[in-house]
Amino acid sequence: MTPPAFSPVALRFENIDKRYGGLLALRGVSLTVAPGECAVFAGRNGSGKTTLLRIAARLVRPSRGSLSFSNSSCDDEKSPVRPGFVAHATMVYDELTAEENLLLFARLQTVSRPERRVEALLEEVGLSDRRASLVGTFSRGMRQRVAIARALLHEPAVLLLDEPATGLDPPGVAWLAEAIRRLRDSGRTILMSLHGESEISSLGTRAIRLDAGSVVADTRTGATFRSVLTFADA
Amino acid sequence: MSLFPNALVLLGKELRTEFRSRELLTTTVVFILIVMFMFSITFQPTSDESRQIGPGLLWLAFLFAASLMLQHCFLREQHNDTLSALRLSVSDPFAILLAKLAANTLFLLLTELFLLPIFALMYNVSVVRVVHWLALAFFLGSLGISIVGTALSAISAQARMRELLLPVLMLPLLTPILIVSTEVTKALFDRAPYVRWQGIGFLAVFDVVFLTALWLFGEYLLEE
Numbered sequence: 001m002t003p004p005a006f007s008p009v010a011l012r013f014e015n016i017d018k019r020y021g022g023l024l025a026l027r028g029v030s031l032t033v034a035p036g037e038c039a040v041f042a043g044r045n046g047s048g049k050t051t052l053l054r055i056a057a058r059l060v061r062p063s064r065g066s067l068s069f070s071n072s073s074c075d076d077e078k079s080p081v082r083p084g085f086v087a088h089a090t091m092v093y094d095e096l097t098a099e100e101n102l103l104l105f106a107r108l109q110t111v112s113r114p115e116r117r118v119e120a121l122l123e124e125v126g127l128s129d130r131r132a133s134l135v136g137t138f139s140r141g142m143r144q145r146v147a148i149a150r151a152l153l154h155e156p157a158v159l160l161l162d163e164p165a166t167g168l169d170p171p172g173v174a175w176l177a178e179a180i181r182r183l184r185d186s187g188r189t190i191l192m193s194l195h196g197e198s199e200i201s202s203l204g205t206r207a208i209r210l211d212a213g214s215v216v217a218d219t220r221t222g223a224t225f226r227s228v229l230t231f232a233d234a
Numbered sequence: 235m236s237l238f239p240n241a242l243v244l245l246g247k248e249l250r251t252e253f254r255s256r257e258l259l260t261t262t263v264v265f266i267l268i269v270m271f272m273f274s275i276t277f278q279p280t281s282d283e284s285r286q287i288g289p290g291l292l293w294l295a296f297l298f299a300a301s302l303m304l305q306h307c308f309l310r311e312q313h314n315d316t317l318s319a320l321r322l323s324v325s326d327p328f329a330i331l332l333a334k335l336a337a338n339t340l341f342l343l344l345t346e347l348f349l350l351p352i353f354a355l356m357y358n359v360s361v362v363r364v365v366h367w368l369a370l371a372f373f374l375g376s377l378g379i380s381i382v383g384t385a386l387s388a389i390s391a392q393a394r395m396r397e398l399l400l401p402v403l404m405l406p407l408l409t410p411i412l413i414v415s416t417e418v419t420k421a422l423f424d425r426a427p428y429v430r431w432q433g434i435g436f437l438a439v440f441d442v443v444f445l446t447a448l449w450l451f452g453e454y455l456l457e458e
Contacts, residue, residue, distance in 0.1 A: 059458060092319065
């Protein structure tokens with residue numbers, strides 16, 4: 001990966017509630033993720049993992065509570081922190097080529113010298129030779145590579161990965177694990193949601209289990225780390 | 235101020251994806267042709283009757299075509315959750331709405347441009363002398379349809395009965411545009427054509443008011 005052009009950033013969720021109509025998706029979630037930490041969120045479907053990550057991405061407004069990045073509040077429109085977000089939906093256009101997709105988002109994010117940045121990222125995710133192919137013709141693994149490249153366009157200090165391995169075959173998961181390892185080692189703060197233990201979850205430095213919208217376990221130590229992830233999968 | 239540069243980049247994307255597939259424009263043009271042909275063979279109007287009922291028919295066809303076209307406006311963004319990617323990328327969410335609005339207006343105008351000569355031939359109405367005034371009326375009317383339609387498309391895309399919801403919400407709200415655009419066009423189709431400035435003024439005010447409302451509240455339309 002290219003040398004980082006960011007300062008490490010911490011995230012603080014304070015007493016976050018999120019209500020969708022009558023459903024309380026998150027209940028009083030409070031936690032701080034330290035700069036450079038790789039936090040893995042585990043939990044059953046509907047436990048609130050995706051909602052929490054979408055709040056961190058500022059795609060969803062919390063019903064109560066606040067989110068802040070290091071010393072800047074997320075409510076501050078001038079906040080320089082703009083997380084990179086990868087979800088199980090690829091968030092790229094099937095009707096555009098890999099290069100067109102990345103150039104589009106690079107220009108929207110006012111990335112300097114977008115053509116160069118896109119070229120470098122296509123090289124990094126191993127899609128240089130398919131740059132002119134429509135994303136709609138790609139396999140799931142290739143689409144996910146484009147999605148990761150899109151999330152990295154602006155060199156984010158914080159990376160949010162919402163079940164990034166969904167639908168990937170074993171070589172795809174291995175590639176993703178290696179990519180996340182390099183991103184973690186570059187000093188980025190990473191929050192990712194996963195289903196159970198995997199090659200990717202082993203990259204985490206912290207495991208947090210959510211159940212019915214609340215944090216029910218939070219550990220950094222080896223033995224309990226594994227149980228937090230596996231219990232969630234039970 | 236990255237609003238306009240962002241909107242331009244997004245407009246480029248809208249045009250590129252549409253002209254690559256041509257799905258929307260082709261479907262809309264075919265739909266309006268069928269409607270105009272069916273009206274023509276059902277009523278078989280004389281030239282005078284065409285001047286009377288033609289403008290209403292034309293604007294009704296445009297309105298139906300717009301509701302067909304606008305269905306896809308935000309549904310396309312839901313397929314791969316690209317709307318989230320756009321929201322994460324732009325500093326002002328109004329850029330997304332502005333680009334959609336510009337693209338919808340442009341597509342609607344292109345459809346109208348294609349269909350006007352066919353209408354004139356089919357209904358035996360002369361439009362050559364007033365084509366510039368027609369262009370103004372079509373622009374203002376289409377802009378109004380697109381402003382309201384784009385906002386409602388953003389709302390309905392997140393709803394369950396989205397295919398039904400858009401026309402149900404859109405058609406009543408656009409009734410003033412339909413009535414006034416029809417009156418303005420009828421005056422231009424007259425044997426002694428004239429410009430209804432009151433109607434043109436109404437269309438311009440309608441566009442400004444709804445565009446301002448979209449600018450003020452548009453951000454909330456895109457939220458989850």
